[in-house]
Every structure is written in structure tokens, then in C-alpha cells.
Amino acid sequence: MTASPEQEGVIKYVLAYAPGPAPTESDGFRSLRAWRDVLHRLALVGQRPDRYDGYGYGNVSCRSEDGFVISGTQTGGPGRLGVGGYAAVTECDVAANRIVATGPVKPSSEALTHGAVYALDAGIGCVLHVHSPEIWSRGAHLPGTAADVPYGTPAMAEAVAALYRDTALADIGLFTMRGHEDGVVAFGTTIEQAGQRLVAALADCLATDPTS
Numbered sequence: 001m002t003a004s005p006e007q008e009g010v011i012k013y014v015l016a017y018a019p020g021p022a023p024t025e026s027d028g029f030r031s032l033r034a035w036r037d038v039l040h041r042l043a044l045v046g047q048r049p050d051r052y053d054g055y056g057y058g059n060v061s062c063r064s065e066d067g068f069v070i071s072g073t074q075t076g077g078p079g080r081l082g083v084g085g086y087a088a089v090t091e092c093d094v095a096a097n098r099i100v101a102t103g104p105v106k107p108s109s110e111a112l113t114h115g116a117v118y119a120l121d122a123g124i125g126c127v128l129h130v131h132s133p134e135i136w137s138r139g140a141h142l143p144g145t146a147a148d149v150p151y152g153t154p155a156m157a158e159a160v161a162a163l164y165r166d167t168a169l170a171d172i173g174l175f176t177m178r179g180h181e182d183g184v185v186a187f188g189t190t191i192e193q194a195g196q197r198l199v200a201a202l203a204d205c206l207a208t209d210p211t212s
Helices: 027-041 111-120 133-138 154-166 191-207
Strands: 014-019 059-064 067-071 086-093 098-103 126-131 174-177 183-188
Touching: 027 059, 027 067, 027 126, 027 191, 059 111, 067 111, 086 111, 098 111, 111 126, 111 154, 111 183, 126 191, 133 183, 133 191, 154 174, 174 191, 183 191
Parallel strands: 014 098
Antiparallel strands: 059 067, 059 126, 067 086, 086 098, 126 183, 174 183
């Protein structure tokens, strides 16, 4: 049995936010923006009136010198998201449920989960959180957090750490969020690896579709 769907975009952590300029341009940031727009074309990131009560969904991030860069809260709608749609997270204290960030927009409501994934291994360079009904409904073989674990909370961070420790998550680089409707998270040492893992998982689930 799964938990009731949660409203998208609700920030559950304590946020210390200061408006500021867009994150500093870099090769990684450019690649992140490109992959985010690819995911939008695949409807893994987006905003539609017939999904999730019309709220935007999906968010992406990459590690930076002093934390990580992440797409802003409720920025799923645009087909192409410019630099003004991203925030820089400079501190992420999972245990204290606290995020410190700056930029043109507030960070995604999933920023704490992103920070928890980065804390697993210094080699992780990218985290992609998307919504995929196909992976979520057909990915029973994939690692997944329990249905009673809410997104964007220390409980989610603890659940992800347990998956990393007790399952093949470190090798698979992808897990489902059973308490967050259609929620899927992929990560990798590079943005390209995280994106490829996600697309490969989607292709694998589509290949098992009995209607195809």
C-alpha cells in the first residue's frame, strides 16, 4: 500500500535564503542545464494541468566548489530553463533539516534530498529527481524508499543512506520514492552518467510494457 500523494513544491526544511545573482557559469552548470531541458522533452521534468494538481515537478543539481547548484522551486514549466532558474546551495545540514542558499530563486523543495545524496559519496557529482510513472510503477526490482517516508525531510535522507548501505544502490545509481507519486532519483559521478542511468531505466521499463 502506498502513501497518499503529497502536494508538489512544498518546502519542508528550514531555509535560510538570500536573493542574489545566478550561480557562477561553468562547464558543469551548462551541462546540467542541457540535461534538464532533455528531461523536460521526455516529460520527466515539467508542468501540466493534468498531473500533480498542475504543480511543476522534477529538479536537477550538480556539485559545485562550495556546495551544489540546483533548479529552483516550481521551475518545471519552461521548456528551456535559463541561469535565472537556479540557486546555489552553500550549506546543507541534513540532521538539522536546514538549507542555506542564494540566487535569483529559492532552491527546489527536494534540495535536502539532493544534499543527502551528495553526502553519501564525495564522488557523486550530479543528482536528478524526476517523475516517471513508468519507472515508478514497473520498477519493483529497483531500490526504493518506503511509502511512509516523506520527500524533502531528514527521514528521506536516512532512508537513502540505508539504501546506499544495504542494497546495490551504489552500483545502480537510481532509486524510487514510494511515498512520493512517480518520484525517481538518479545520480552519478558525472551529469552524463546520471542522465544515462535515468534514460536507460525508462527504456528498460518501457520494454516490459505488456501493451507495447
